[in-house]
Amino acid sequence: MIRTKKxxxxxxxxxxxxxxxxxxxxxxxxxxxxxxxxxxxxxxxVANANSYTIMDKAIEHFESQNPDIKVHYYxxxxxxxxxEWLTGKMMIxxxxxxxxxxxxxxxxxxxxxxxxxLSTLMSRDTGFSKSAxxxxxxxxxxxxxxxxxxxxxxxPNLMFVNKTLLQKEGITVPDNDWTWDxxxxxxxxxxxxxxxDGILDQYGLYNYHWTEAVYANGASLFDKDGRQSFFTDxxxxxxxxxxxxxxGVNKGNKVTQEDFDNGNVAFMPLPFSxxxxxxxxxxxxxxxxxxxxxxxxxxxxxxxxxxxxxNTLLIGISANTKKEAAAWAFLKTLTFDQxxxxxxxxxxxxxxxxxxxxxxxxxxxxLQQDMEESEKVIDMILLNRVLExxxxxxxxxxxxxxxxxxxxxxxxxxxxxxxIESSLKILQRxxxxxxxx
Amino acid sequence: xxxxxxxKLKYIKxxxxxxxxxxxxxxxxxxxxxxxxxxxxFMARDFxxxxxxxxxxxxxxxxxxxxxxxxxxxxxxxxxxxxDNSIKIIYATIVADFVISIAIIWILNFNYNGVLFLVFxxxxxxxxxxxxxxxxxxxxxxxxLIADFDLIGLNYPLxxxxxxxxxxxxxxxxxxxxxxxLMISLNMVAFIIYCIYVIQEQRGTIDEVSxxxxxxxxxxxxxxxxxxxxxxYAVITEKIGETRERNRLAREIHDTLGHTLxxxxxxxxxxxxxxxxxxxxxxxxxxLIAEVTRSGxxxxxxxxxxLRPDALERLSLESAIxxxxxxxxxxxxxxxxxxxxxxxxxxxxxxxxAIYRVIQESVTNAIRHGKASNVWISIERExxxxxLTIQDDGIGCKVxxxxxxxxxxxxxIEMLNGTVQFDGSDGFAVHVQIPIxxxxxYD
Numbered sequence: 001m002i003r004t005k006k007x008x009x010x011x012x013x014x015x016x017x018x019x020x021x022x023x024x025x026x027x028x029x030x031x032x033x034x035x036x037x038x039x040x041x042x043x044x045x046v047a048n049a050n051s052y053t054i055m056d057k058a059i060e061h062f063e064s065q066n067p068d069i070k071v072h073y074y075x076x077x078x079x080x081x082x083x084e085w086l087t088g089k090m091m092i093x094x095x096x097x098x099x100x101x102x103x104x105x106x107x108x109x110x111x112x113x114x115x116x117x118l119s120t121l122m123s124r125d126t127g128f129s130k131s132a133x134x135x136x137x138x139x140x141x142x143x144x145x146x147x148x149x150x151x152x153x154x155x156p157n158l159m160f161v162n163k164t165l166l167q168k169e170g171i172t173v174p175d176n177d178w179t180w181d182x183x184x185x186x187x188x189x190x191x192x193x194x195x196x197d198g199i200l201d202q203y204g205l206y207n208y209h210w211t212e213a214v215y216a217n218g219a220s221l222f223d224k225d226g227r228q229s230f231f232t233d234x235x236x237x238x239x240x241x242x243x244x245x246x247x248g249v250n251k252g253n254k255v256t257q258e259d260f261d262n263g264n265v266a267f268m269p270l271p272f273s274x275x276x277x278x279x280x281x282x283x284x285x286x287x288x289x290x291x292x293x294x295x296x297x298x299x300x301x302x303x304x305x306x307x308x309x310x311n312t313l314l315i316g317i318s319a320n321t322k323k324e325a326a327a328w329a330f331l332k333t334l335t336f337d338q339x340x341x342x343x344x345x346x347x348x349x350x351x352x353x354x355x356x357x358x359x360x361x362x363x364x365x366x367l368q369q370d371m372e373e374s375e376k377v378i379d380m381i382l383l384n385r386v387l388e389x390x391x392x393x394x395x396x397x398x399x400x401x402x403x404x405x406x407x408x409x410x411x412x413x414x415x416x417x418x419x420i421e422s423s424l425k426i427l428q429r430x431x432x433x434x435x436x437x
Numbered sequence: 438x439x440x441x442x443x444x445k446l447k448y449i450k451x452x453x454x455x456x457x458x459x460x461x462x463x464x465x466x467x468x469x470x471x472x473x474x475x476x477x478x479f480m481a482r483d484f485x486x487x488x489x490x491x492x493x494x495x496x497x498x499x500x501x502x503x504x505x506x507x508x509x510x511x512x513x514x515x516x517x518x519x520x521d522n523s524i525k526i527i528y529a530t531i532v533a534d535f536v537i538s539i540a541i542i543w544i545l546n547f548n549y550n551g552v553l554f555l556v557f558x559x560x561x562x563x564x565x566x567x568x569x570x571x572x573x574x575x576x577x578x579x580x581x582l583i584a585d586f587d588l589i590g591l592n593y594p595l596x597x598x599x600x601x602x603x604x605x606x607x608x609x610x611x612x613x614x615x616x617x618x619l620m621i622s623l624n625m626v627a628f629i630i631y632c633i634y635v636i637q638e639q640r641g642t643i644d645e646v647s648x649x650x651x652x653x654x655x656x657x658x659x660x661x662x663x664x665x666x667x668x669x670y671a672v673i674t675e676k677i678g679e680t681r682e683r684n685r686l687a688r689e690i691h692d693t694l695g696h697t698l699x700x701x702x703x704x705x706x707x708x709x710x711x712x713x714x715x716x717x718x719x720x721x722x723x724x725l726i727a728e729v730t731r732s733g734x735x736x737x738x739x740x741x742x743x744l745r746p747d748a749l750e751r752l753s754l755e756s757a758i759x760x761x762x763x764x765x766x767x768x769x770x771x772x773x774x775x776x777x778x779x780x781x782x783x784x785x786x787x788x789x790x791a792i793y794r795v796i797q798e799s800v801t802n803a804i805r806h807g808k809a810s811n812v813w814i815s816i817e818r819e820x821x822x823x824x825l826t827i828q829d830d831g832i833g834c835k836v837x838x839x840x841x842x843x844x845x846x847x848x849x850i851e852m853l854n855g856t857v858q859f860d861g862s863d864g865f866a867v868h869v870q871i872p873i874x875x876x877x878x879y880d
Contacts, residue, residue: 010514017504087481091472093494112490113594320493 034326036073037089037099039082043313044155044273044349053347058340062333069326090114097321098330101149101314103140103395107226109316110143111397116317118147121328128336134387137353140312144225149316150335153350156386157212157308158378159298160270162263164291165190165202176297176306176382180216180242183267183299187249190266199253205246206255206265210410213239215309215391217301221406226396226435231406231428235303237420242301244414263291269298271311272386273349275378276367295378297386310390313350342366351383359384402434446634450558453627454513457552458506460620461541464548464598465502467613469495471601484604490594492546501544509537509555516563527563531573534559539580546595547586551624553577558631689740697733701726754789755782758814761797769804777816779823784873791849791871792816792825798846799827799867807831807865818873822855825869834861 038055052075059071073096077085083105089095090109101109109115118141122128130138133151141149161173169190174182187204194202214221219235222228230236259265275295278288297306315334317327334340341352345366352358364380393399409427413420472495475484485491492498516530538552556577560570589595602613704726712719752760755777762773784792796814803809809831817824843859846867850857855871 007518010511013507014511017507021504084479084482087485088476088479091481091484091491091495092476093492093497108485111594112485112488 032068032323032326033070033072034098034323034330035096036071036330037082037086037096038073039077039079039085039100040075041079042273042277042349043079043100043102043153044271044277044311054340054343057343058330058333058337061337061340062330065333066326066329069323071330093320095318095320097318097323097327098334099316099318100152101316103311103314104400106141106149106314106316107143107394107396107399110148114319115143115148116319116321116324116327118150118317118328118331121317121324122147125328125332128332132336132354132356134353134355134358134390136310136390136392137312137387139224140310140392141314141316142224149314150331151312151353152315152335153313153344153348154310154353154387155271155273155312155350156310156383156390157269157271157298158275158295158382158386160268160275161294161296162266162291163294165263165266173294174296174299176379176385178296178299178306180213180246180299180301184242184246184249186266187246191249200251201259201264203250203253203255203259203265204267205249206257206260206268208243208246208267208269210240210243210414211393212269212298212308213243213301215307215393216298216304217242218304218307220391220394222394222396222399222402222435224394224396226394226399226402229402229428229431229435231424231431235301237424238303239301240410240413240420240424244416244420247414261288263288269308270295272351272383276349279378295382297382305389306386307389307391308386309393310387312353312392351387355384358387398434402431405434406431446562446631446638449627449631449634453555453558453624453631454510456620456624456627457555460549460551460624461502461506461545462499463617463620464545465492465495465498468492468596468598468601469499471604475604480604484600487603488596488600489590490546490596492596498544502541505537505541505544509534509541509552512537513559516559531556531559531563535573535577535580539584542580542584546597547584547589548596548598549621550581550584550586551621553581553584554624554628557581558628561632561635693736693740694733697729697736700729701733704729753783754793757793758782758796761793761800762814765800765804771800771804771810771812773800773812773814775814779816779818782816784823788823788853788871788873791853791855792823794849795825795846795867795869796827799829802843803827803829803831803865807833809864821872821875823869823871823873825871826866828864828866830864833863833865 036055036059038052040052055073059073062071063069074085079102082100083102086095086099086105095114101115106115122130130147134154137151137154138147140151141147163173166173166186171186171189174186183205190202190204191200192202193200211221214236217235217239219230219233219239221230221236223230255265260268272295298308300306315331317324317331321327335353338354338357341354341357342360342362344350344352345357345363352363357363359380367378367380406427409418409423412418413423472491475481512530512533516527519526534556538556541552542550557574560573560577583589586595586597590597598617599614602610602617605613704722708719708722708726711722758775762775765771765773783789800812800814803812807829809829812827812829815824815826815828817826843857846869847857850869850871853871855869857870858866858868860866860868
């Protein structure tokens, strides 16, 4: 009698447990809201009044095609808090289904298995084609050879040219195949003391970073997954020597942002996003107003091309999403849909990651719209070229720390405090040790 | 005593379960609390910087761990309380324990694998001495060795409770680590104590078995003694029978022959005294003596008859043999085939006795030693000899051994100047040749 009671009790407990599981999974599958992780403002640290415009359009577009799915996002997360917000959600197991991935976070998230491997989704979807993307841009979303995120927006680096200054000095704007030698000769020509007070007040180049020289010389510092470094590459050494040489033109004077803003500097590397922001209304009235300017490619080194770094904003799917199909559909809407990608030109400051969109006449017209009549729109062939030839800086897990070490050493080299050749060897050795950890 | 021991084992097992329950809930519980704190303090990005992996959903993880532990408990109760003592249920629940433990270790990302000790403990207790036990034992040990955080963590990103402990300040870390390690050690200690008790209990069983074995040996020895005594007793009984027979014989001789001879002696004495004076009376006296003598001979014959073997005493040889066969057939279930080519089986008493005894002895041997199911007896005349053959289909015997009654047979036949041959190659055969004194009957 007691035994039967006990058995009955056990059966009841089992049924209760089973019930909980069933209800739990039923509820999980029933909720049809797709959670999206986005931040407010621009990824490119420029002002953006149309933060959610593209997202809202994409959601509207998506919901009209998938009426049974609602898309929801938390508004008001600034970019600087986004990483914390996302990782916080991740820790408590409330990861959004589809979310923006900052470049610095990508490797960490991928290595922790928080991002869904998109390979099968991509190959299964016949309406999808990887070749529509710029290859280098697409590669930012790979980790150990697998695609974990798709690019949404790309921003290549360009070279800002002060056309007024060059005109004044009787120098034509260089073409897009220009070299370090061209840059050097222009810099020596324009660097002078215009008011004859004994102090240099006009310069050739501002804010040119040694990494930009390295990339333009066909070299890279790390492999994609941060397991190797290449500081002893001759091309790296050559690039650093070039930066030293061009800094030498200023004869020890430090060029400042003020010099540049006042129109006293000929060249400055500039992200495409800033170009777009300050070239168009309303922000064009804020900066660079007293001279005419345009953008060209970065000059090529002796061993490389007019290559520059491309930054991307990635979008990924949570590895634990229960709405894989909907998440994929929405990810595709954001990154693969021609209209939405055209909106990147319309409402954001980057460039579309799709070749067909960036090369289109419509995109060119959009860029032209807000420009002053007198301004020539950025050459779409140029944009297409920098996107195609651009290089991706591998943002592996300890990239920031590794770069901080390199930055410090190389700046000392540039300032002539250390011999370049031997210092690079030492740096390479210590970097190798650091990466092996 | 036995019950007390079982109770102790149960207490240790229950405490092991409690320790494991605490440990299994501690890992996700602690991770959940820490995660909340990290989340509330906006430390997630910093925390993740040095972390390889985190659980998908710490809140869910707690319930999953608790759910799996309940499953483990159900398996435990089923095993402890199932009514029929079937080995299948024990094995099924142990396999279930094993699978659930692996699942728990899996969801806890190898941060706690002590739950396998529960499986070990049950294996040691329940699975006794067959292949399944060793297979499970091997699996459990192998998985315990493999389910090591540091080993698995080499190739797969795993979340580590130590990462979460490291979130706290150094002082708190010390206490939490101490607590965590204490649980692991307690579980191990409980397991070791459990093992010691199980070993003790098994040693108790071995003692019991050896005690029983000793008793059995003793009983066996006593039985053997009794057997020897019985044999001695049988010998004594035989001796007593022999003595009694001798006494009977003596009495018979005394009663008949003695009596008659005394009478004859007295009569002859009287005759000697009277033979000269009264020859006629003496003659009459002698006639009387002759009568007494004849009567004495009759008495002697009767006495000798009385001493003849059982059936032969009453019946003719042939009837006696048939009687013997009938008795043997009915008593032992053996088939005895008798064929005689001699018309009338009537010989001198000693010859009849010998024939009867040989047949009796041979058939007895065939039953007792040969385990035969058929015996063929044939009697033939090959003048002047009588051929007697007793053949059986038993196991025979490759090497002839003395005893088995063959000695008696030989003695009897040799007394009659006959010959005996034994052949144990195909069943067992006794070939007897007796030179019969045909027609030399004296009656």
